[in-house]
Amino acid sequence: DEIWNVFQDEYLPNSANPWGRVQVRAGQTTAQTENGLDKLTVQAVVDGVDTELTGSGNGPISAFFDALQGVGIDARLLDYQEHTLSEGASAQAASYIE
Structure with a gap:
C-alpha cells in the first residue's frame, strides 16, 4: 500500500485537481x-487564480x-524530448518535459 501511495502521489493526477x-x-x-x-509572459491559472506569469x-x-x-513553485527539468507529428515546413511538433 505504501509503495502504491507514493507512486500515486508522484505520477498520477490528483482527482481533486487533475491538472496540477x-x-x-x-x-x-x-x-x-x-x-x-x-x-x-503567459496567462495561467495558479492555484485557482488567474495569473500572468513572467x-x-x-x-x-x-x-x-x-x-x-x-x-x-520550485520545478526542475529532468528530461526534454521533442519530435514532429507531421512533415513539411508547417509541421507540428510534440514536446515532452519531465
Missing part, C-alpha cells in the same frame, strides 16, 4: 531582453521555469 497547480492558457509571448535572454532565461523553457519560481 498550474494550468497554462493561450496567449504566451516571448521577447528577447537587452542582455540576450528570452523573456516569457520569467526570463536562456530559452523559453528556462524562462518558464523562472516564471514558476516567481509564484513559489
Whole structure:
C-alpha cells in the first residue's frame, strides 16, 4: 500500500485537481531582453487564480521555469524530448518535459 501511495502521489493526477497547480492558457509571448535572454509572459491559472506569469532565461523553457519560481513553485527539468507529428515546413511538433 505504501509503495502504491507514493507512486500515486508522484505520477498520477490528483482527482481533486487533475491538472496540477498550474494550468497554462493561450496567449504566451516571448521577447528577447537587452542582455540576450528570452523573456516569457503567459496567462495561467495558479492555484485557482488567474495569473500572468513572467520569467526570463536562456530559452523559453528556462524562462518558464523562472516564471514558476516567481509564484513559489520550485520545478526542475529532468528530461526534454521533442519530435514532429507531421512533415513539411508547417509541421507540428510534440514536446515532452519531465
